[in-house]
Each structure stands twice: as structure tokens, then as C-alpha cells.
Amino acid sequence: MRRIIKDKDVELIMGDLLRLGVIMSSIIVFIGGIIYLINHGGEQPDYKTFHGMLLPFHSLPEIFRGILEFRGRALIQAGVLLLIATPIARVVFSIYAFAREGDRLYVFLTSLVLGIIILSMMSGIGA
Amino acid sequence: MTILVFTLIILAGSLLAGFLGSMTGLGGGIVIIPMLSLMFGIDIRYAIGTSIVAVIATSSGAAVAYVKEGITNIRLGMFLEIATTTGAVVGALVAVIAPTHLIAVVFGGILMFSAVISFMPQKVAVQPRAESGKRQKWAEALKLNGSYPDARGNRVDYKVRNVAGGFVMMWIAGILSGLLGIGSGALKVLAMDNFMKVPFKVSTTTSNFMIGVTAATSAVVYFQRGYIDPGLSFPVTLGVLGGAFLGSKLLSRSKTEKLRIVFAVVIAILAIEMIYNGLTHRI
Numbered sequence: 001m002r003r004i005i006k007d008k009d010v011e012l013i014m015g016d017l018l019r020l021g022v023i024m025s026s027i028i029v030f031i032g033g034i035i036y037l038i039n040h041g042g043e044q045p046d047y048k049t050f051h052g053m054l055l056p057f058h059s060l061p062e063i064f065r066g067i068l069e070f071r072g073r074a075l076i077q078a079g080v081l082l083l084i085a086t087p088i089a090r091v092v093f094s095i096y097a098f099a100r101e102g103d104r105l106y107v108f109l110t111s112l113v114l115g116i117i118i119l120s121m122m123s124g125i126g127a
Numbered sequence: 128m129t130i131l132v133f134t135l136i137i138l139a140g141s142l143l144a145g146f147l148g149s150m151t152g153l154g155g156g157i158v159i160i161p162m163l164s165l166m167f168g169i170d171i172r173y174a175i176g177t178s179i180v181a182v183i184a185t186s187s188g189a190a191v192a193y194v195k196e197g198i199t200n201i202r203l204g205m206f207l208e209i210a211t212t213t214g215a216v217v218g219a220l221v222a223v224i225a226p227t228h229l230i231a232v233v234f235g236g237i238l239m240f241s242a243v244i245s246f247m248p249q250k251v252a253v254q255p256r257a258e259s260g261k262r263q264k265w266a267e268a269l270k271l272n273g274s275y276p277d278a279r280g281n282r283v284d285y286k287v288r289n290v291a292g293g294f295v296m297m298w299i300a301g302i303l304s305g306l307l308g309i310g311s312g313a314l315k316v317l318a319m320d321n322f323m324k325v326p327f328k329v330s331t332t333t334s335n336f337m338i339g340v341t342a343a344t345s346a347v348v349y350f351q352r353g354y355i356d357p358g359l360s361f362p363v364t365l366g367v368l369g370g371a372f373l374g375s376k377l378l379s380r381s382k383t384e385k386l387r388i389v390f391a392v393v394i395a396i397l398a399i400e401m402i403y404n405g406l407t408h409r410i
Contacts, residue, residue, distance in 0.1 A: 011201070014190075018190050018194070019191045021187060022184065022191070026368060029361055033365070042131065043130050045129075047167070047356070047358075048170060052353035053353040057357060058350065058353050076360060080350075084350070085343075087187060087339035088340070088343050091205075116213055116216060117212060120212075120215070120348050121351075123219075
């Protein structure tokens with residue numbers, strides 16, 4: 001019974017974490033979107049051909065610079081990155097929660113999941 | 128059409144997609160890709176990148192509600208995540224090199240599969256399943272068995288079966304998720320519910336938990352390849368989130384049987400259109 005109660009606590013913290021991630025990123029995306037529409041709302045959309053990395057704001061330094069210049073699309077990308085980070089944060093937090101429970105097997109298994117995610121982050125290098 | 132009008136139309140479409148997706152339990156991602164590529168002629172790579180972000184948004188949004196109920200089996204989810212994330216990396220890397228018309232055909236096939244699944248009657252009742260001998264060795268070693276509160280608040284214990292088979296199915300679900308930018312929720316629930324004999328309610332919430340992590344894994348690949356465009360993620364993410372929120376407030380899922388069938392027919396039509404466009408190299 002004790003383990004169930006502990007699990008419940010951990011899940012409640014996870015719930016707050018998720019809510020915070022979703023709300024924060026929505027706000028950032030919204031603000032960025034408004035700025036984007038004010039600056040570019042009158043232009044023509046161009047999505048028929050794929051430009052890949054030729055367009056701005058796909059790397060962290062570019063996004064960071066864009067935010068400092070208050071660029072709408074940079075802000076949207078930052079919000080999107082925060083959204084992507086939310087489930088990853090849940091994995092990181094789970095490692096801590098399993099460690100606190102003394103469940104070494106799941107500390108290992110969860111770290112493995114995190115390792116795979118980090119590996120997929122590395123896949124962009126040299127792209 | 129200016130960017131302003133374009134953004135507003137996509138926002139409205141995403142709102143509807145998120146609303147229907149949450150009410151029918153099919154998720155919002157599944158109609159985002161056909162909407163963007165068939166209706167607006169957007170390159171399918173942009174559609175996939177946008178969809179994966181919407182999938183993360185809805186999964187995280189729904190998880191907030193599920194966490195409170197305390198029925199998600201975190202250990203089961205985390206163990207199966209090893210399969211789905213590995214699959215997602217493979218899928219996303221294949222997506223980068225695969226020709227787009229092939230992706231469109233595979234996507235059409237998955238749409239058709241989801242439509243067929245929606246026609247099948249939804250399970251509501253959950254009952255503990257019969258135990259059987261040696262298959263549960265893995266479940267016990269990995270501490271996958273769990274319990275969940277029933278309507279009266281009593282805890283019902285359940286045992287997980289077919290761990291290896293479920294693991295393989297999750298790997299496939301992960302590949303599809305990475306390849307097509309979808310959550311693969313229907314396949315995940317099918318694997319857990321029908322294959323591993325996990326109670327339906329636990330399957331759906333655990334699947335939702337897994338969808339976020341799997342989608343985030345593919346999203347980091349897509350982001351670094353330029354699939355995720357801010358001009359599209361802006362209306363789609365906010366629209367789908369808003370729609371899902373409205374859907375969760377308005378109706379309980381049990382009353383939506385008719386809506387589910389209508390939605391399934393729409394998805395089937397989109398599936399045919401997707402396959403046709405893929406085969407004729409229009410996508």
C-alpha cells in the first residue's frame with residue numbers, strides 16, 4: 001500500500017510538470033504567433049515546396065538570437081521546443097522518482113529511454 | 128491568400144480536428160496531415176513535422192487529467208518506451224530518406240486501419256483477466272503487473288501477459304510514429320489491451336503517456352531537419368489544444384458513438400485520397 005501512495009505523489013508532481021509545460025509553451029507560441037502575423041500577415045504562405053534547413057530558426061543559436069531581436073518565428077520555435085521538452089522532462093523526473101523508491105531496475109530502464117532520446121538528438125549533427 | 132487568412136483557416140481546422148480527436152479518442156494528429164497536405168497542398172514533410180508537435184501537445188494536455196486518476200502504469204509504459212523510442216528514431220531517420228509518395232501511401236494505409244478500428248465496438252467494461260502459467264515470468268521480473276481503482280474506489284489487480292509480443296508491437300508502433308508523425312495511439316492500445324491483456328482504461332492512459340515520449344523522440348529528429356515550421360506549428364498547436372480542451376469539457380466519450388462512426392467514414396475517405404495521391408505521385 002505504501003508504494004501506491006508514493007506513486008500517487010510522484011504522479012501529482014508529474015501532472016503539475018506537464019500542465020506547466022503545456023501552458024508555458026502555449027503562451028510563448030501565442031505571443032510569437034501574434035508578432036509573426038503583425039510582421040508577415042500580409043505576405044503569401046509558401047509551403048508547397050520543402051525548404052528544410054534553408055529557412056531560419058531551426059538551430060538553438062539562431063532561435064536565441066531571434067528571440068533577442070523579438071522575432072515572432074523564433075519565439076514560436078522556442079515554445080515548440082519547450083513543448084517537445086515536456087515529455088522528456090517527465091522521463092528525467094521518473095529516473096529521480098524510481099531512484100527515490102530504490103528501484104534500481106527502473107532507474108536503469110528509464111535511463112536507457114533517456115539515452116535513446118539523447119541519441120536521436122545527436123542524429124541532427126552532420127545533417 | 129495571405130498568411131493571416133491562411134493561419135486563421137488552419138487554426139479553425141485544427142480546432143475541429145482536436146475537438147473530434149478528443150471526443151472520439153482517435154487523437155488530433157491523424158487528420159492534421161491529410162488536412163494540410165490534401166486541402167492546402169502543403170509538402171507532406173511540413174505536414175508530418177507539424178503533426179508531431181500537435182501530437183505532443185494533445186498527449187501532454189490529456190495526461191494532466193489522466194495523472195489525477197492514478198491508473199497509468201508508469202513502469203509498463205517506461206519499459207515499452209524502450210521499444211517505441213528505438214522505433215521512433217528508426218522511423219524518423221527512414222522518413223528523411225524515403226520518397227514522399229511512398230510515405231503518403233503508408234500513411235493512407237494506417238488511416239484506413241484506424242478507420243476500421245473505429246468501426247469496432249468500443250470496450251467499456253474492464254475485468255481482471257484469468258491468469259496463466261509461464262508467460263507471466265517476464266511481467267513479474269519487470270514488475271509490470273499493477274492495479275487500478277474501479278468505480279467504487281476498490282483496487283483491482285491485473286497481470287500483464289505476452290510481454291515479448293507486446294514489446295515487438297510497440298517497436299512497430301514507434302517506427303510508424305517516427306515515419307509518419309502520428310501518435311500511433313490506436314496501435315498502442317491494441318497491443319496492450321488485446322495482446323498483453325492490460326485492462327482497457329489502463330491501456331488508454333498508459334498509451335497516452337507513451338505517445339508523448341515517443342513523439343518527442345521523433346520530433347527532435349524532425350526539428351533538426353527543418354520539418355517543423357513555426358508558421359504552421361503556431362495555428363495547429365494552439366488549435367488542436369483548444370479543440371481537445373473543448374472536447375474534454377463538453378461531452379463524455381460514451382455518448383459519442385455516432386460521431387465516432389462519422390469520423391471513421393471521413394478518415395476512410397481521406398485514406399483513399401492519400402493512397403491515390405501517393406500512387407499517382409501527386410504527393
